[in-house]
Amino acid sequence: MDIRSRLNEALKTAMREKDAARLSTLRLINAAIKDRDIAARSEGEEVTVSDGEILAILGKMVKQRHESARAYEEGGRLELAEKERAEVGVIEDFLPRQLSDDETARAVEKAIDEVGAETIRDIGKVMGVLKSRYAGQMDFGKVGPMVKARLG
Known part of the structure; x- marks a missing residue:
């Protein structure tokens, strides 16, 4: 199953289970992918982005959230840092295992x-x-x- 299909299934599951935090993160992922789809269309490329590009988007999202969590911790906003880390956990569910x-x-x-x-x-x-x-x-x-x- 490709990443897009896994994301859509996870989105449906989160809706059924009323898991607001997971649902919010999955919607952010979908929005980022759709933004890239739109950018690709305007550049005259293929209509949908590949799994490789989706992995790159997810990797970038993880990196951004790690940086945000660090900044929140330095600012004493631990609840926001924890929220960022929770989002990282959801995003990493769709990434392949990290190499040692x-x-x-x-x-x-x-x-x-x-x-x-x-x-x-x-x-x-x-x-x-x-x-x-x-x-x-x-x-x-x-x-x-x-x-x-x-x-x-």
Whole structure:
């Protein structure tokens, strides 16, 4: 079952169970995906976004909520930080399992070997391979410096 179908089923279930918090987050996810669908149509691309793009959207949403939770904690708004973390939990239900540090390191090595990267100038090629293959499975904010250290 593709991600869009899983989201729609989860939305229906949340409505039936009257789970307001989960329903709210699922609606936010749907809205973000529909925004991307509309943007793709206006650019003359395919009508609906792919699962890979949906994974990227979800990954971005998780990152935003982690940053918001951190900011709320620093501001002493613990109830809002907790709400952000709850949303992260719902979003992560639709993301694939995150790779461990060892698996990430192996994936980076494999990508470097595949593209024949030798210098720091090849980071873009390596990151492109990793993003296409492991969208939603690794934190690219951490992977970028790892690739740079390996090639630098």
